[in-house]
Amino acid sequence: MTNKITQKVYDSIREAVVTVPGVISFVEFNKDENSVEVVKTTDTYKAIEVAYTDGMYRIRIHVMLIVGVNIPDVLIEIQVRVKYELERQSGFSENYLVDVVIDKLESLSV
Template sequence: MESKIIETIKNTIYTIPGISSFANYLIDSYDISTDDVSNAVEISKFESIYKIKLHLVLFNGVNIKDVLTEVQSRLKYELERVHEFKQNFIVDVIVDDLK
C-alpha cells in the first residue's frame, strides 16, 4: 500500500509548477533537496484514514499559499482516485526550504 502511495505522490508532484524538489526531513543539512520520495513523505494510518505529510522545497518567488493549496487538492484527489475512492486521505504539506 505504501509503495502505491509513494508512486502516486511522485507522479503527481512533478506536474505542479512552483516545486523545486522534495525535501529530506530526516537530515539537518544546508541542502535538504532530494529525489528520493520516501525520505520526503511521512505516512501514518488511523483506522481507515491515511495521513500524509509531504516535505517540499519550492522555488523562490512563487505564491506559497497557491502552490500548497494546489498540492493538497491535487494529491488528495489522485490518491483517492488510485485507490478507487475506498480510502480517505489527509494531506499536509510542509515547505522546508525555498530555492
C-alpha cells in the same frame, strides 16, 4: 490499500507533486536533528511521511519551492492533486489528509 502504502502510491504522489509549477524538489524529512541543512532528494521515501490513524491516511510531503511563487496556491494545488490521485487509485474507498511542508524557498539561478 487499507493500512498499506505501496510503491505505486509513492510514485503517484511524486508524479502529482513534480507537475505543480513552483516546486523545485522534494526535501528529506528524516535528517540529523542537529543539522540545519536542507537536503534535496528524489527518493520519495525520504520526503514523504505516512501514518494511518483513525481510519485515515495522513500524508506529509516535504518540498522546496521557488522564491516568489504564490505559496498558498502551490500548497493547495499539491494537496488537491495528491488527495484526488490517491482517492482515485483506491476507488474512493480510503480517506486521506495531505499536509505539505515547505522546508526551503530557493531562487533559481539563470
